Amino acid sequence: MYAVIKTGGKQYRVQPGDVLVVEKLAGEPGQKVAFDQVLMVGEGGAVTVGAPLVADAEVTATFIETRKGEKIKIFKKIRRQGYRRTRGHRQHESVLRVTAIAGGGQTATWDGEVDLTPLAVRNLRARNLDRDRPAMILPAGVDVETVVEPEGKGKAPRTRAKVVEEAPAIAGDLAPDAVAETRAAKPAKPAKAAKKAGKTPEQKFSTKTAAPKPSKAQAKAPVRRSAPRGKG
Numbered sequence: 001m002y003a004v005i006k007t008g009g010k011q012y013r014v015q016p017g018d019v020l021v022v023e024k025l026a027g028e029p030g031q032k033v034a035f036d037q038v039l040m041v042g043e044g045g046a047v048t049v050g051a052p053l054v055a056d057a058e059v060t061a062t063f064i065e066t067r068k069g070e071k072i073k074i075f076k077k078i079r080r081q082g083y084r085r086t087r088g089h090r091q092h093e094s095v096l097r098v099t100a101i102a103g104g105g106q107t108a109t110w111d112g113e114v115d116l117t118p119l120a121v122r123n124l125r126a127r128n129l130d131r132d133r134p135a136m137i138l139p140a141g142v143d144v145e146t147v148v149e150p151e152g153k154g155k156a157p158r159t160r161a162k163v164v165e166e167a168p169a170i171a172g173d174l175a176p177d178a179v180a181e182t183r184a185a186k187p188a189k190p191a192k193a194a195k196k197a198g199k200t201p202e203q204k205f206s207t208k209t210a211a212p213k214p215s216k217a218q219a220k221a222p223v224r225r226s227a228p229r230g231k232g
Contacts, residue, residue, distance in 0.1 A: 001108035002042050003015075003038050003042070003057065003103060004038070004039045004041075005035045006037040006039055007022050007035055007037065008024075009023070010022070010023070011039065014098045016099065016101055016108050016109055017099075017110040018098045019064075019097055021069075021093050021094070021095055021096075022094055024066055024092040024093060024094050025063070027063040027066075028063065029063060029064060029065055030063065030114075030116055031062070034059070035060075036057075037053060038050065038059060039053065040054065041101070041103040041104040043108075046104070046106075056102075057102065057103025057104065058103065059098060060098075060099050060100040060101075060102075061096040061097060062097045062099055062114045064095040064097060064114070064115075064116055065094070065116070065119070066093070066095075067092075067093060067095065067118065067119060067120070068090040068091070068093070069090055069093045071090050072090070072091075073087070097110075098110065099114070
C-alpha cells in the first residue's frame with residue numbers, strides 16, 4: 001500500500017517502512033508525526049484519488065532527526081569585470097520513518113524497530129571514531145594510544161593509533177632472536193660469494209669503469225692510421 005502526501009510545498013510517494021526526508025519540521029527524536037494532506041492512496045489496482053484530499057486518510061511517521069543536507073555551491077561571474085563570487089548553502093531537512101498508512105478503507109503498518117541514531121553518529125562509527133561506543137576488545141598486555149600527527153602548514157592533522165605495549169608471543173611464532181639466527185644461518189648465494197671472493201681490494205673500491213665492448217660493425221671496420229688530408 002502506498003500514499004502520496006504533501007508537505008513543505010512538495011509531494012512524496014511513501015510506503016510503510018520508507019525513510020522520508022522532507023523540509024524542516026518541528027519535533028523531537030522519537031516523536032510521532034501525522035500527515036493529513038493525503039492526495040492519493042493506492043493498493044495494487046485499487047486507487048483512491050482525493051479532490052483534492054482523500055477523506056479520513058492519514059500517514060503516520062516517527063521523527064528521527066533534523067540535520068543539514070548536502071552543500072550546494074552558488075557561483076557568480078561577470079566576464080571581463082573581475083567579478084567572481086562563490087557561496088555555499090546547506091538546507092535544513094527532517095528525517096522520518098513512515099510507520100502506518102490509513103485511507104480508502106484500508107490500513108497498512110510497519111512492524112520494524114525505528115533506529116534513532118543520527119547520520120553524523122553513523123558516519124563516525126563507520127570511521128571507528130565514535131567515543132560513545134564501548135572500546136574494542138584488545139588482547140591482554142596491549143594498550144592503544146591515539147596520536148595526532150601534524151601534516152604540515154594548511155593541512156588537517158592525521159589521527160592514528162599507536163601500540164604502547166606489545167602482546168606476548170603466540171605459540172608457534174618465532175621470537176625476534178630466533179628470526180635473526182635463522183636469517184644469519186642462511187648461506188649466501190654461490191655465484192655472488194664466488195664473485196666477491198675473486199675481487200681484489202683495489203677492484204672492490206675502484207671507481208673506474210670498464211671500456212664498453214665494441215659492436216660487430218665496429219670490429220669489422222678498418223682502423224684509420226692517420227688523419228685525413230685537407231684540400232690543397
